Amino acid sequence: MPFKRYVEIGRIALVNYGKDYGKLVVIVDVIDQNRALVDAPDMVRGQMNFKRLTLTDIKIDIKRVPNKKTLVAALEAADVKNKWESSSWGRKLIVQKKRASLNDFDRFKIMLAKIKKAGVVRQELAKLKKETTG
Amino acid sequence: MAPQQRKPHLCRNPDLIRGVGKYSRSKMYHKRGLWAIKAKNGGAFPKHDKKAAAAAPAEKPPKFYPADDVKKPLVNKRKARPTKLRASITPGTVLIILAGRFKGKRVVFLKQLTSGLLLVTGPFKINGVPLRRVNQSYVIATSTKVDISGVNVEKFDDKYFGKKVEKKKKKGEGEFFEAEKEEKNVLPQDKKDDQKSVDAALIKSIEAVPDLKSYLGARFSLKAGMKPHELVF
Numbered sequence: 001m002p003f004k005r006y007v008e009i010g011r012i013a014l015v016n017y018g019k020d021y022g023k024l025v026v027i028v029d030v031i032d033q034n035r036a037l038v039d040a041p042d043m044v045r046g047q048m049n050f051k052r053l054t055l056t057d058i059k060i061d062i063k064r065v066p067n068k069k070t071l072v073a074a075l076e077a078a079d080v081k082n083k084w085e086s087s088s089w090g091r092k093l094i095v096q097k098k099r100a101s102l103n104d105f106d107r108f109k110i111m112l113a114k115i116k117k118a119g120v121v122r123q124e125l126a127k128l129k130k131e132t133t134g
Numbered sequence: 135m136a137p138q139q140r141k142p143h144l145c146r147n148p149d150l151i152r153g154v155g156k157y158s159r160s161k162m163y164h165k166r167g168l169w170a171i172k173a174k175n176g177g178a179f180p181k182h183d184k185k186a187a188a189a190a191p192a193e194k195p196p197k198f199y200p201a202d203d204v205k206k207p208l209v210n211k212r213k214a215r216p217t218k219l220r221a222s223i224t225p226g227t228v229l230i231i232l233a234g235r236f237k238g239k240r241v242v243f244l245k246q247l248t249s250g251l252l253l254v255t256g257p258f259k260i261n262g263v264p265l266r267r268v269n270q271s272y273v274i275a276t277s278t279k280v281d282i283s284g285v286n287v288e289k290f291d292d293k294y295f296g297k298k299v300e301k302k303k304k305k306g307e308g309e310f311f312e313a314e315k316e317e318k319n320v321l322p323q324d325k326k327d328d329q330k331s332v333d334a335a336l337i338k339s340i341e342a343v344p345d346l347k348s349y350l351g352a353r354f355s356l357k358a359g360m361k362p363h364e365l366v367f
Contacts, residue, residue: 100364100366102366103277103367104367105228105346105349108352109345112345112348
């Protein structure tokens with residue numbers, strides 16, 4: 001199968017190890033076979049091993065090593081944040097984060113809601129069953 | 135510790151590194167103004183004669199010397215104070231009791247008593263936990279808070295919860311057999327009234343929050359997949 005996501009200047013990647021775990025960064029330059037220069041609006045531009053990055057589908061249009069202002073403007077223009085949060089990968093991460101931050105009371109409320117929803121579904125199912133067999 | 139000047143400013147001889155001051159002896163002599171003090175005193179540093187020590191009352195030699203040296207215990211200036219309350223526990227916090235008869239019950243924290251134990255109530259109507267003392271170590275503090283402003287807990291202290299002292303009755307021969315059947319421990323009516331008065335205001339503020347009443351009535355338990363060190367309470 002051919003590759004679909006390439007390491008290129010402007011590729012958005014997710015940091016999967018280290019101090020900036022979970023951040024979306026932009027690859028602004030390639031240093032050598034193993035390292036890239038990455039930058040993000042809330043971090044100092046620095047090098048990162050490719051093994052610490054997971055490439056995403058999103059790519060923005062920038063020149064090699066832009067300055068911070070240009071980078072932020074390019075991110076805004078490409079609407080990276082919304083694209084990410086509406087992608088299924090991004091949505092999954094948001095849900096995981098929400099679940100991890102749940103209070104004991106929140107977990108209780110969710111349990112009640114699940115039971116309620118299951119009850120409603122079961123009622124509908126019972127109705128449908130009656131229609132087909134009756 | 136070197137005594138600081140009254141006004142907060144650098145000491146006269148700041149350290150360049152530990153053990154080496156910035157100024158030499160002669161410079162420090164000048165900075166301390168010893169020359170001015172000497173000048174005021176006519177060339178010599180002012181001397182004060184020692185005060186005659188008050189004559190100590192004549193001690194009689196002791197009558198008895200112990201055979202072995204008696205060791206004196208070391209001095210201990212520690213003061214007893216109630217256990218430090220965790221920052222997450224404030225009046226109105228919902229706590230999860232971890233041990234004892236009410237383990238797993240979610241309970242409302244009222245105040246910390248002088249012994250360090252936490253005063254806690256179910257409320258009784260909701261989950262059967264009465265006004266009770268509980269140790270801080272056997273409790274998980276959740277971040278859910280209940281409004282406790284309408285509750286007066288001034289009158290409860292450790293003595294309220296102590297065991298009642300019964301007067302010992304002299305037992306005669308015949309009474310040995312009768313004394314076997316002890317009277318049942320009935321809760322006195324005033325304790326029941328205290329419980330009701332504390333719970334009345336609490337229940338009102340609990341019912342203002344949706345689902346909170348059933349939350350307090352349910353017990354906490356670990357289910358499959360729950361990792362306590364990763365849970366946020």
